[in-house]
Amino acid sequence: MRNVRLSAGVLISALALVLTTAFAPILLKAADRSRIVGDWEGTLDPGAQAKKRIVVHISADQDGSLKGTIDFPDQDVSGTQITAITYKEPALHFESSSTLATFDGALSTDGSQLAGTWKQGGEPLSLVLKRTP
Numbered sequence: 686m687r688n689v690r691l692s693a694g695v696l697i698s699a700l701a702l703v704l705t706t707a708f709a710p711i712l713l714k715a716a717d718r719s720r721i722v723g724d725w726e727g728t729l730d731p732g733a734q735a736k737k738r739i740v741v742h743i744s745a746d747q748d749g750s751l752k753g754t755i756d757f758p759d760q761d762v763s764g765t766q767i768t769a770i771t772y773k774e775p776a777l778h779f780e781s782s783s784t785l786a787t788f789d790g791a792l793s794t795d796g797s798q799l800a801g802t803w804k805q806g807g808e809p810l811s812l813v814l815k816r817t818p
């Protein structure tokens with residue numbers, strides 16, 4: 686009887702280890718994505734042209750995949766689809782095929798801002814997006 690109890694205990698411990706190992710990457714992936722989900726606002730400064738505010742909305746589907754839209758309030762444009770988005774902490778990349786724009790940046794350690802480069806047509810521009818409440 687003692688051997689049966691010992692074997693059952695070992696089996697349960699081994700099963701717990703296997704399940705923890707199998708699901709840990711999924712849980713970490715979801716936790717990583719939650720840091721980037723939200724609304725972000727910044728200002729593009731193209732030099733000789735007028736500054737342009739930009740608002741980026743990032744959300745996660747139930748399966749954990751990211752999606753988003755971009756608003757340009759100064760141009761009365763909202764809901765521009767982000768057609769590709771990848772996030773591997775701290776690096777974020779997204780693009781919008783309708784505006785031929787890309788952004789490559791990094792999330793700050795405190796999660797309050799994304800600093801990176803916006804490219805749309807001409808010269809790349811520095812862009813800092815700050816999390817909005």
